[in-house]
Amino acid sequence: MTESPTTPPEKALAPSEKTLEPSETTLAPSEKDIDPSENSLEPSNIIFRKQSNAREIWRRFRKNRNAMIGLVLFVIVFLACFVAPLFISYGKVTKQDIRHRFASPTISHPLGTDHFGRDELARLLYGGRTTMAIGLIAAALSLLVGGSLGMLAAYYDRLDNPVMRLIDVLASIPPILMALAIVSALGTNLQNVVLAIAIARMPAFCRVIRAAVLSVSDQEYIEAARAGGTSDLRILTKHVIPNCLGTIIVQTTMNMSLLMLAAASLSFIGMGVQPPAPEWGAMLSEAREYMLQATSLMVLPGLGIVLVTTQLNLIGDGLRDAFDPKLKN
Amino acid sequence: MIKYIIKRIILIVPILLGVSFLVFTILSFTPGDPATIILGNGAEQEAVEQLNEELGYNRPFLERYFTYIGNIVTGLDFGFSYRTRQPIREELVKRLPISFKLAFFAVVVACLIGIPVGILTAVKQYTVFDTGPTLTALLFAAFPTFWLGMILLYVFSLKLGLLPSYGAVSWYHFILPVLGLGLPEAATLMRFTRSSMLETVRQDYIRTARSKGAPERRVIWRHAFKNALIPIVTIVGVDFAALMGDACATEVLYSMPGLCTMIINGIRQKDVPSVMGATLLLTALCALVVLLVDIIYAYIDPRIAAKYSGRRG
Numbered sequence: 001m002t003e004s005p006t007t008p009p010e011k012a013l014a015p016s017e018k019t020l021e022p023s024e025t026t027l028a029p030s031e032k033d034i035d036p037s038e039n040s041l042e043p044s045n046i047i048f049r050k051q052s053n054a055r056e057i058w059r060r061f062r063k064n065r066n067a068m069i070g071l072v073l074f075v076i077v078f079l080a081c082f083v084a085p086l087f088i089s090y091g092k093v094t095k096q097d098i099r100h101r102f103a104s105p106t107i108s109h110p111l112g113t114d115h116f117g118r119d120e121l122a123r124l125l126y127g128g129r130t131t132m133a134i135g136l137i138a139a140a141l142s143l144l145v146g147g148s149l150g151m152l153a154a155y156y157d158r159l160d161n162p163v164m165r166l167i168d169v170l171a172s173i174p175p176i177l178m179a180l181a182i183v184s185a186l187g188t189n190l191q192n193v194v195l196a197i198a199i200a201r202m203p204a205f206c207r208v209i210r211a212a213v214l215s216v217s218d219q220e221y222i223e224a225a226r227a228g229g230t231s232d233l234r235i236l237t238k239h240v241i242p243n244c245l246g247t248i249i250v251q252t253t254m255n256m257s258l259l260m261l262a263a264a265s266l267s268f269i270g271m272g273v274q275p276p277a278p279e280w281g282a283m284l285s286e287a288r289e290y291m292l293q294a295t296s297l298m299v300l301p302g303l304g305i306v307l308v309t310t311q312l313n314l315i316g317d318g319l320r321d322a323f324d325p326k327l328k329n
Numbered sequence: 330m331i332k333y334i335i336k337r338i339i340l341i342v343p344i345l346l347g348v349s350f351l352v353f354t355i356l357s358f359t360p361g362d363p364a365t366i367i368l369g370n371g372a373e374q375e376a377v378e379q380l381n382e383e384l385g386y387n388r389p390f391l392e393r394y395f396t397y398i399g400n401i402v403t404g405l406d407f408g409f410s411y412r413t414r415q416p417i418r419e420e421l422v423k424r425l426p427i428s429f430k431l432a433f434f435a436v437v438v439a440c441l442i443g444i445p446v447g448i449l450t451a452v453k454q455y456t457v458f459d460t461g462p463t464l465t466a467l468l469f470a471a472f473p474t475f476w477l478g479m480i481l482l483y484v485f486s487l488k489l490g491l492l493p494s495y496g497a498v499s500w501y502h503f504i505l506p507v508l509g510l511g512l513p514e515a516a517t518l519m520r521f522t523r524s525s526m527l528e529t530v531r532q533d534y535i536r537t538a539r540s541k542g543a544p545e546r547r548v549i550w551r552h553a554f555k556n557a558l559i560p561i562v563t564i565v566g567v568d569f570a571a572l573m574g575d576a577c578a579t580e581v582l583y584s585m586p587g588l589c590t591m592i593i594n595g596i597r598q599k600d601v602p603s604v605m606g607a608t609l610l611l612t613a614l615c616a617l618v619v620l621l622v623d624i625i626y627a628y629i630d631p632r633i634a635a636k637y638s639g640r641r642g
Contacts, residue, residue, distance in 0.1 A: 169347035172619075173612050174574025177592070184596040184604055185358040261473050265578045268475045269593055284476060288582070291483050298483065302476035309471040 057246075060322040067318020074311035077304075081128035092122040094276050102294045114283075114297050115290050116276075127278035128304050134194055134273075135260035139252050141198040142259070146205030147248065153206070154213035155236060164210070171203035175262060183271050193272045197262040201255055212247040216240055246323030250316055257312035264305055280305050333627055333636075341620050346398070348612050353394050356605050362386055366599045367411050397605075407606035412598050417606040420591060425610065427497045428587035431506055431579065432572040438511030439518050440565060446515075447522025448557075451530065452549055462519065469516035475578035478509030482582065495584040506583045510576060514568060521564050522557070529557040559630050566622025570615035 061067055097117030105112045111120040153163040170178070175197070182196035216222065217240060225235050241248075264281030266272030273279035275286055280301040287297040364380035365372065381387055385396065400406040407417035446466075450459045469477075485505060486494035493502050529535065530553050538552045539545075577589035584590070588607045595603030627633040 165343075165347075169344055169351060172344050172348050172616050173352070173608075174571055174615055176574045176577050177608050177611060180577070180592055180596065181352055181355045181604070181608055184592075185355050187360075257471070264473055265475055265575075268473075268578050269581045271593065271596060281473075281475075284479065288479065291479070292487055295483070298479055302473065302479070305473050305476065306468070306471050309473075310468060313467070313471060 057319075057322045061318050064318040064321060066314050067321075070311040070314025070318065074308065074315060077128065077308055077311070078132065081125050081132060084125045085129055088122045088125065090126065092119050093126045093278055094118065102290070111300065112294070112296060114294070115286065120297065120300065123278040123283060124280075124300055124304060127280045127283050127301060128308070130190075130273060130277065130279045131260055131264055131281070131305070132308065134190070134197070134263040134279075135256045138194045138198040138201065138259045138263070139256040141194065142201045142205050142255065143248065143252050145198070146202035147209045149202075150206035150208070150210035151213045151236065151240065151244075154210040155217055155232070155240065160210075163206075167203045167206045170199075171207075173200075175200035176265065179262060179266055180271060183266065188271055188274060190273060190277075193263060193266055197259050197266065200262065201259055204255060205251060208247060208251050209244065212244040213240055216243045219243075246319075250320045250323060253312055253316040253319060257309040257316075260305065260312075261309060330627065333633065334624055337620055337623050341616055344616055345613055348616070349398055349609055350394060352605060352608050352612070353397065356601055356608075357390065357393075359599065359601055361599060363411055363601070366601075401609075407609075408602040410603050411600045412603075417602050420603065421588070421606055421610055424586055424588050424591055424607070427585055428573060428576060428580070428589065428611070429614070430503060431497075431510065431576050431585065431587060432569060434503060434507040435511035435514060435572055435576075436565060436569045438507055439514035439568070442512070442515040443518030444522050444561065447519040448526055448549070448554060450519070451523045451526030454527065463523070466516035466519045469513050470520065472513045472516075473578070474510050474513055474575060475582050477512060478506065478579050478582045481505045481509050497583075497585040497587070502583070502585075506576075506579045506585065509582075510572060510579050514572065518561070518564065518568070522561055525557040525560050526553060529553045532556070559626065562622060562626055562629060566619055566625075569622075570618045573611055573615055573618075 061071075095118060097113065099117065100109075100113055101115055101117040103109055103113040103117070109119050109121065111124065114120055114123065149163055149167070153160045173181075178200040179193075179196035182199060183192055186192040186195070222235060222239055225239055230238075263272060264279070264284075267279045267281030268285045270285060273282050275282055283301040284298060287294070287301070291298050362377070362381055363384050363386055364377040367380065368377055385393060388396075397408065400408070405418055407421065409415065410417055410420065446462050450462050453459050482494050482505060485492045492505050494505075496502050535548060535552055538548045543552070574589075576587065577593070579585070580587040580589040581593065588611050591607040592604050592611075595601070595607065
């Protein structure tokens with residue numbers, strides 16, 4: 001009942017949805033089984049709305065050519081970096097072969113070797129895995145902490161001022177300096193790098209999600225839920241978060257590319273992932289000294305960073321337009 | 330107007346105090362005590378303890394913090410380096426101009442390229458003048474500054490031998506770092522200018538200006554650009570502040586003796602006062618730049634000044 005205000009515009013946007021109805025309702029019972037007590041009063045139409053909404057967003061996203069190119073390329077790079085290491089042993093990444101340093105591409109080394117004679121392809125794939133994993137985990141962490149803070153600040157008036165002043169202070173420190181200070185105190189290892197860049201990015205998540213929650217929380221359906229005696233926890237999880245999901249997803253995608261860049265630049269200045277562990281930023285840092293001997297060592301990791309960040313930005317732009325077609329210019 | 334400026338200046342004090350407290354707290358987690366770092370691991374226990382006592386390391390945390398801040402506020406005294414035993418202030422004064430120049434000229438480059446091209450793409454939307462720059466900007470915006478810097482270094486100093494590859498002695502040394510830092514920024518600024526202009530061009534007052542027969546040039550510059558400028562100025566200020574931090578990788582790449590390299594060397598040598606001093610100075614500068622932008626903003630946007638002038642509000 002409380003969700004009804006949002007339902008009509010969704011339907012108006014997508015007349016084709018009527019045809020999907022039968023198949024959707026068949027899916028509903030299985031969903032209901034998972035949570036019979038909660039949805040007993042609000043039958044399958046809620047689940048139907050959510051699924052069709054996702055479908056509608058996917059349909060709009062699919063029509064966006066740039067975003068689809070970004071998504072397809074991203075999936076390819078992502079799979080290459082996360083699946084290929086299952087077939088290439090880590091030993092290949094660190095095995096040195098000084099006699100064959102700076103070798104040209106051969107069958108055993110498809111992209112040649114680096115300054116220690118290590119296989120460049122293996123290092124690139126493992127390096128990409130590290131860079132992307134750091135970006136992903138840090139984005140999740142930053143979203144979880146920063147986003148929750150923003151949500152609570154927006155939902156509870158009492159918390160708004162103290163939380164946001166704290167965030168103002170955090171935000172006045174340039175992210176990279178913040179990350180450097182944290183790494184300096186805790187030491188340079190993978191977990192600390194993730195922690196450092198996640199904390200440094202927190203203010204951005206907090207502010208955006210606070211704004212999104214603020215714009216949702218004075219809507220009538222929230223008021224109605226509150227009037228009906230729904231608990232705060234339930235209002236937040238069932239009404240506020242689903243309605244801010246667009247902002248959350250778009251922000252996370254966009255920030256993931258920034259976090260990957262942050263991780264790479266920390267490693268580049270020698271304060272992130274430490275050699276010999278492969279990471280795109282660290283690999284670039286190592287390649288600095290051999291720019292003239294082996295240009296490809298300096299080109300490939302950088303290309304990797306640019307490709308993945310561009311793809312994430314394209315996907316983010318596409319998602320933003322898909323979630324809110326009004327914003328498109 | 331003056332009321333607004335005073336209010337903004339007063340607001341910056343708690344922010345700076347908060348920032349310094351936060352940085353001080355984080356860095357106080359650095360393992361090891363100063364005396365061991367200064368005297369080395371082989372030093373005698375008594376000497377270590379005596380030096381720690383002298384440095385005030387054994388006093389309570391809050392007391393140490395207030396002493397540190399007090400010294401900065403009253404005498405611009407940032408303490409002594411653990412390594413060189415020289416005052417941090419001298420080092421900061423030497424390095425500040427380099428970091429500042431780098432960020433400043435990068436922002437100038439970004440504005441000179443980003444804003445005009447952004448306007449061009451917005452005015453010529455859906456033509457080659459739009460898609461070309463927009464696609465280029467999309468790519469450049471994703472460039473890590475240090476990678477672009479490496480490419481510029483490779484082409485212009487290693488291959489062509491035109492420009493120096495390290496140091497910060499003359500303006501000559503600044504060309505490559507400034508470009509490496511400024512071009513990705515220009516791309517971001519261009520994308521922002523474009524969307525801000527597109528937003529403005531759709532407003533009613535632009536249609537009014539066109540329909541009353543104002544020449545196109547006047548519509549674009551006088552009516553559209555002036556209004557689109559307001560958000561752009563904010564972004565430029567925020568980016569300038571961010572660039573001073575982002576310059577880290579650039580300073581390292583070109584071995585420029587700026588504040589960021591001071592922080593990194595400080596971390597490597599466990600020289601906490603250096604890290605603290607440089608971080609605080611950079612952060613304070615960023616906050617001041619943002620403050621300055623807010624004040625400029627009030628000059629550009631009469632609505633803000635009106636809010637604080639009382640009667641008209």
